[in-house]
Amino acid sequence: MVRYLTIRLLQMFVLFLVFLTILFFLINAQPGDISAQFVGNPDIPPEAKQILRERLGLDQPLFAQYLFYIRNVLTLNLGVSFDHYPRTVADILLTALPRTLYLFGIATLLSYIVGFQTGKMVAWRRGSAAETGTMVTSIILYTVFYPWFAILMLWFFGSQLNWFPLGKFLTPAQWFDAPYTANQVFNTMLLSMFLAGAGVALVVWGTGKFVAEPVPRTRARRILFALIAISMLAFWLISPMSRYAADIAYHTVLPVTTLTLVFYAAITLLTRSSMLETLREDYIFTARAKGVPEKVIRDRHAARNAMLPVTTSFVLAIAFIIGGGIVTESIFSWPGLGLTLLNAVNVEDLPVAMGALAFIGLLALFAHLVADVLYAFLDPRIRVQG
Amino acid sequence: MTADRSMVAGKQEGEKPELDPGPILEVDHLIMNYRTKDGYVSAVQDVSFTIGRGESLGLVGESGCGKTSIAMSLMRLLPDNAEIQAGKIVLDGDNLLELSDEEMRRRRWNDIAMIFQGAMNSWNPVYRVGDQIREAIDLHWEEKPTVAVANARIAELFELVGLDPAMMDRYPHEFSGGMKQRAVIAMALSCDPKIIIADEPTTALDVIVQEQVLEELRSIQHEFGMSIIYISHDIAVIAEITDHLGVMYAGKLVEHGLTEDVFARPRHPYAWLLLSSTPSVTGPRLNLNPLEGEPPDLLHPPTGCRFHPRCPFATDQCAAEEPPMEEIEPGHLVACWNYEQVPEMKAESA
Amino acid sequence: MTDVTEIPPVDPVLEPDVPVAKEGLWRTRIRLWNRSFTKNWEIFSRNRLGVAGVVFVAFFGFLAILHPILMATVWPEEIYDPVRGNDTVILEKTVVPDGEVTDPITEISFTEAMIFGNFFPEEGDVVLVGQAPAPPNSAHLLGTDPFGRDILSQLMKSSQAAFTLGVIAAVSAVTIATTIGSVAAFYGGWVDSWLMRQADLILLLPLLPLLIVIGSLYEVGLWQLGLLIGILSGLGATAIILKSQALSVKVKPFNDAARVAGGSNWHIITRHIMPNVLPLSFLYMMFEVVGAIFLEATLSFFGLLSIPMSWGIMINTAHTQGYTLFGLAAWWLLFPAGLSVTLFGAGFFLIGRAMDEVVNPRLRAR
Numbered sequence A: 001m002v003r004y005l006t007i008r009l010l011q012m013f014v015l016f017l018v019f020l021t022i023l024f025f026l027i028n029a030q031p032g033d034i035s036a037q038f039v040g041n042p043d044i045p046p047e048a049k050q051i052l053r054e055r056l057g058l059d060q061p062l063f064a065q066y067l068f069y070i071r072n073v074l075t076l077n078l079g080v081s082f083d084h085y086p087r088t089v090a091d092i093l094l095t096a097l098p099r100t101l102y103l104f105g106i107a108t109l110l111s112y113i114v115g116f117q118t119g120k121m122v123a124w125r126r127g128s129a130a131e132t133g134t135m136v137t138s139i140i141l142y143t144v145f146y147p148w149f150a151i152l153m154l155w156f157f158g159s160q161l162n163w164f165p166l167g168k169f170l171t172p173a174q175w176f177d178a179p180y181t182a183n184q185v186f187n188t189m190l191l192s193m194f195l196a197g198a199g200v201a202l203v204v205w206g207t208g209k210f211v212a213e214p215v216p217r218t219r220a221r222r223i224l225f226a227l228i229a230i231s232m233l234a235f236w237l238i239s240p241m242s243r244y245a246a247d248i249a250y251h252t253v254l255p256v257t258t259l260t261l262v263f264y265a266a267i268t269l270l271t272r273s274s275m276l277e278t279l280r281e282d283y284i285f286t287a288r289a290k291g292v293p294e295k296v297i298r299d300r301h302a303a304r305n306a307m308l309p310v311t312t313s314f315v316l317a318i319a320f321i322i323g324g325g326i327v328t329e330s331i332f333s334w335p336g337l338g339l340t341l342l343n344a345v346n347v348e349d350l351p352v353a354m355g356a357l358a359f360i361g362l363l364a365l366f367a368h369l370v371a372d373v374l375y376a377f378l379d380p381r382i383r384v385q386g
Numbered sequence B: 001m002t003a004d005r006s007m008v009a010g011k012q013e014g015e016k017p018e019l020d021p022g023p024i025l026e027v028d029h030l031i032m033n034y035r036t037k038d039g040y041v042s043a044v045q046d047v048s049f050t051i052g053r054g055e056s057l058g059l060v061g062e063s064g065c066g067k068t069s070i071a072m073s074l075m076r077l078l079p080d081n082a083e084i085q086a087g088k089i090v091l092d093g094d095n096l097l098e099l100s101d102e103e104m105r106r107r108r109w110n111d112i113a114m115i116f117q118g119a120m121n122s123w124n125p126v127y128r129v130g131d132q133i134r135e136a137i138d139l140h141w142e143e144k145p146t147v148a149v150a151n152a153r154i155a156e157l158f159e160l161v162g163l164d165p166a167m168m169d170r171y172p173h174e175f176s177g178g179m180k181q182r183a184v185i186a187m188a189l190s191c192d193p194k195i196i197i198a199d200e201p202t203t204a205l206d207v208i209v210q211e212q213v214l215e216e217l218r219s220i221q222h223e224f225g226m227s228i229i230y231i232s233h234d235i236a237v238i239a240e241i242t243d244h245l246g247v248m249y250a251g252k253l254v255e256h257g258l259t260e261d262v263f264a265r266p267r268h269p270y271a272w273l274l275l276s277s278t279p280s281v282t283g284p285r286l287n288l289n290p291l292e293g294e295p296p297d298l299l300h301p302p303t304g305c306r307f308h309p310r311c312p313f314a315t316d317q318c319a320a321e322e323p324p325m326e327e328i329e330p331g332h333l334v335a336c337w338n339y340e341q342v343p344e345m346k347a348e349s350a
Numbered sequence C: 001m002t003d004v005t006e007i008p009p010v011d012p013v014l015e016p017d018v019p020v021a022k023e024g025l026w027r028t029r030i031r032l033w034n035r036s037f038t039k040n041w042e043i044f045s046r047n048r049l050g051v052a053g054v055v056f057v058a059f060f061g062f063l064a065i066l067h068p069i070l071m072a073t074v075w076p077e078e079i080y081d082p083v084r085g086n087d088t089v090i091l092e093k094t095v096v097p098d099g100e101v102t103d104p105i106t107e108i109s110f111t112e113a114m115i116f117g118n119f120f121p122e123e124g125d126v127v128l129v130g131q132a133p134a135p136p137n138s139a140h141l142l143g144t145d146p147f148g149r150d151i152l153s154q155l156m157k158s159s160q161a162a163f164t165l166g167v168i169a170a171v172s173a174v175t176i177a178t179t180i181g182s183v184a185a186f187y188g189g190w191v192d193s194w195l196m197r198q199a200d201l202i203l204l205l206p207l208l209p210l211l212i213v214i215g216s217l218y219e220v221g222l223w224q225l226g227l228l229i230g231i232l233s234g235l236g237a238t239a240i241i242l243k244s245q246a247l248s249v250k251v252k253p254f255n256d257a258a259r260v261a262g263g264s265n266w267h268i269i270t271r272h273i274m275p276n277v278l279p280l281s282f283l284y285m286m287f288e289v290v291g292a293i294f295l296e297a298t299l300s301f302f303g304l305l306s307i308p309m310s311w312g313i314m315i316n317t318a319h320t321q322g323y324t325l326f327g328l329a330a331w332w333l334l335f336p337a338g339l340s341v342t343l344f345g346a347g348f349f350l351i352g353r354a355m356d357e358v359v360n361p362r363l364r365a366r
């Protein structure tokens, strides 16, 4: 598997370079002088312009400019924002990135977990009223025009029922004397979630590897999971940050739910058809002949295999998820990469727009890589050979 | 539960268990149809036979005559559109058709195991082969064994079927076709079933491997005294390894008897044609009597004797009345009005 | 946004015979298609959701055709033109509490007074109400937008735009993908790996953000957008799917027969492989339309396209004019347009799913 992943990683690096090349030509094919676009902002003082021109290599021939551009992106040297001069593009994007990761990560995780379970159940009970109901709901959610749906969610839960704030990242009134910046709190939240996830993965892997008998294995897992949960809980109960974290968390509920609902529908539809295919396989029949109880056949045999195509499809869904993320950020005023991109585009802040695009491309590649790793873990035909 | 686990212990010491007399399986007037949107497919029509303990029965017949359908009925693993209209399947004293789903589930593999037609795909690709066998053991052994004990048993079974025990930690895709088939046999043996149904267990294998696997299957069966139903459309393969032979045509069992009797003197015209068109197991090729006409359409089976449109001995009675299964000599049953007309094989040969 | 749908291996029902004579091949094929059409329609119509999809699409087709007729006959251009028309009536109205309006010509409810731009009304105030956006009335069946333009007219005009875009995107995508898929499957080797690597790469492009930037840098209209989406998807996901179908056709014996009979490579690709990929190509056209219309509406919603009128622009107008949170109180601004995008997309999606069952018998419910 190491070999497989190394190859994938190399491929992705090449893909990223190709992506950057496309971006570069996108800017250069534009009518007018590129240097005017990049350095033409009247807010920038003349001496700074000259420095920028050199830093961006705009006084060089096209190919040299291209190499310059690639090097600059790879070293995060993305220039200076027109709109927020003199903040650097890298600074703006690095602030926005965790917020997008958070939205993207939670919505993806939730929708995959819940959608997979639903798809599994409805495929199993083919022909039931529950199946029809779920299918109709999923098709409606899947085909609804997402921006419109998001607006309706905001209107209904935010304005009509008044359950959730009308977008934004936090309630400014609560924060004016806060000892932390929003980003500090937010990054701590992200980190703790990541640590918990890594802990769970480690426990699953470790117990699977070192505890052979199933009964003590389950027991060990339960204890270790509880330990992780308790330590998370303890940290957030004791930490003085929790007040502010709660405020942020409160603001995330509506956008995350909205985004999740739509992916959830897609995953449900996908899992159902994948599951129906799997249920026709010979090994399902073998399991029945072996006298394996029906529930175990569903979960251990059918669903486990149905996961493979669903995981592959994640690669196809990445573009879809990113698109949904941008719309969500815009409608719920969630200051992540998507909103940064849209704002930059609206005020013609080209460096920020191109930088955001590069970051989003990187995010897509990263998601692709995660899907690949997951797939390799799930499918022994790849795991064992590589 | 019904299986006696001491047998496992007994086997581990290599003893040969005692055989009870009497039939282990009795199939009595079984009728099974598939419901389709064009009507009913009559796949098993009034089939009866018995198998004694430690005996083997071969079922032969052309493709689509209902052999797999019988096997699936015995396992009660029929698709949703199948309906068992009538009959009894008595395994070791209990009518399987009267058991609840849960009771039947416990019986599967424990009492009645199966080696499938096309066992190539019968392994779940994401689990180790050993783990898949252990799943059956965990489910059916009276006392759920520890992983170590179960693995020891699997290793033993692997050796029995000629596989390296280390292979049990491998995934199915790392096995060749023949190895998968052997592992399937190991899995079928894992819970000491009273009877094993082998549905074309070797069709996907090349001839040499096929012979080896068959040979192993037979010696294992003899050693452990389990019963086996062996399904194939290749009569030559079956002849060598079974005690009894059943010949099926269009959902019906048309001839049933000791393999050597049926081989020496097939009395049903279809069996006679089948045997005389098959290269002899031992001697030179016999005179070929080609089977003419279309295979029957089970949606609209022929009236009377289902073989009459293709039968060289057919009379008017054959088209009108269904011939009953008659015992023409001890243990040799035939369903034909004119079985006396069927010539001896010898007369046809040479 | 691309669609996430199952990618099933496919057994086409529409399978032509082994070629008899070279000349009549296409004619034979069309005859066979015609014959199988009746049978396939029977399978299709058993899927009730698929029939619903046909109804949705037909409805929007009707709207699109009706628009020029209405404009030429009963709708004066200065009022009903979807972009330049205007019909603002200014009335004096008395503010009354919500739900106590008895005469809508002279009275206005508290909430409505707010909608029409009087932000701190008090009971009994007389306010001047410019009827834009005006709620549905006899002159404007679906009301008017914040600039006094007729919503129904905009809706109809947008249906035309939707069909235009959908057809451009679907036809270009599927033409490209069928060609690429067939060529890659037929030649295999490096041609195949090159084309498939390329497809992998395009699959990874974050389409919406890329189009956002392109839309802001260049003038992008319906045709440009349709072609752009079509090309990107035709080189990407659709090519991969159609190639796997072409591959399964390639191994069929009639190709060898054609080769033995002396057919050139191109002849085999166009006469034997492509026709067998076509049913699936046609199926993916449906999903292509869904993806294209959603992308267009989203980009229009962000105000990044140079299109005179579309459902996305209608939502964008309501959104930028501050009517987002009025919900049901100003329903005619958000609901007709939002529902139209949804139903139009759903229509093609459902047709695609039902066709999938025709093309791929394994998906059928028994």
Ligand SMILES: Nc1ncnc2c1ncn2[C@@H]1O[C@H](COP(=O)(O)OP(=O)(O)OP(=O)(O)O)[C@@H](O)[C@H]1O
Pocket (backbone or CB within 6 Å): B034, B035, B036, B041, B043, B061, B062, B063, B064, B065, B066, B067, B068, B069, B070, B079, B081, B117, B233, B298
């Ligand atoms: N699920 C089903 N629905 C309808 N008809 C079926 C079904 N399964 C089998 N049949 C029909 O029942 C008949 C018997 O099928 P069966 O599989 O038992 O034949 P077989 O003797 O095992 O043939 P083979 O040697 O090819 O395996 C065939 O005519 C077949 O078409």
Ligand code: SF4
Pocket (backbone or CB within 6 Å): B268, B269, B270, B305, B306, B307, B308, B309, B311, B312, B313, B314, B315, B318, B323, B335, B336, B337, B338, B339
């Ligand atoms: S009953 Fe008649 S038709 Fe049937 S096998 Fe005997 S002779 Fe032939």
Ligand SMILES: [Mg+2]
Pocket (backbone or CB within 6 Å): B067, B068, B069, B117, B199
């Ligand atoms: Mg069979």
